[in-house]
């Protein structure tokens with residue numbers, strides 16, 4: 368047998384520059400992630416909008432029991448006001464619940480399942496039933512547009528996909544940030560929609576919209592950085608001059624009276 | 640703290656490790672390959688075959704076991720690339736060069752041992768691979784891979 372020396376084979380390594388491989392993989396995976404997230408969010412969105420309110424209530428039943436809820440003598444009055452406002456929304460599929468939350472920051476939330484969270488701070492800061500009614504009606508507006516669920520579907524999609532790609536825990540910070548960013552434009556649109564719905568309910572109840580727009584006028588100066596007592600509410604419900612002028616224009620266009628007698632709050636609000 | 644800054648602080652060390660792994664890993668790999676090719680040229684004259692028996696014409700007079708082993712670990716950059724690959728499938732090119740180096744280094748060590756002991760050839764070459772479990776993360780993951788090359792070094796008579 369003849370012996371012929373040969374070199375070690377050089378065909379065992381794929382000839383690709385590592386940086387090119389990195390760029391290809393990162394770009395490809397990023398693109399796939401974005402498309403997948405959008406697809407999941409879109410699908411969830413459709414599902415959430417079609418979700419019957421009764422199912423929604425069952426699905427999220429008990430989820431809010433660990434909220435920092437307080438016994439507040441104003442609770443009954445707030446429940447009554449919500450129920451009365453909802454009477455002017457004939458298609459209302461929800462049975463609303465009201466939670467008073469132990470926070471000094473004025474704020475209100477629309478929570479899945481038909482729960483409206485109101486902080487103690489908000490109840491302390493309102494000066495007329497008209498003002499409180501507008502905040503509550505605005506939250507009811509979020510239910511009418513199913514905003515509370517649609518926000519969830521985006522967060523859920525981002526959490527699921529990013530969590531899978533980054534391997535869970537390491538992605539939480541990023542996930543939070545991405546879902547906040549994706550909510551931004553979305554949120555503004557929803558706030559405007561809820562404002563219009565809320566103002567409509569207020570007008571139906573009181574026959575004028577005084578107090579509701581007065582609520583905005585309390586702000587010392589929206590541009591000054593501090594937004595006074597109502598700071599927190601406007602942090603989650605970003606205020607802009609456009610939002611206020613939109614409401615004024617809406618009232619004008621519909622021929623709603625901008626002035627009228629303010630209704631005093633329930634006596635429980637004055638008991639101290 | 641600004642969330643963007645927080646993310647930068649989280650991502651920063653990762654990017655550093657990635658860059659560190661890439662630069663050092665590339666330099667090490669380049670110098671290793673040039674060393675391998677030089678030594679392969681030097682040991683080229685020693686025949687290595689994978690037949691179980693030497694050809695009868697070799698008239699083997701004596702034989703002994705020779706072996707060469709290497710343990711390789713992977714740099715951060717290659718590991719990250721392989722991690723991305725694992726998501727989509729396909730050839731893990733970043734591992735290929737690493738294992739290629741390890742195989743050739745193991746065979747070289749074996750051949751160098753045979754030459755140093757005055758043998759003429761190696762028959763029945765075998766390659767074995769085993770995974771070394773990592774001591775961290777509950778023994779999951781891979782600390783490295785051992786590649787063992789062994790065979791029978793023979794002296795040719797007449």
Ligand SMILES: [Zn+2]
Pocket residue numbers: 505506509557558561604
């Ligand atoms: Zn709102």
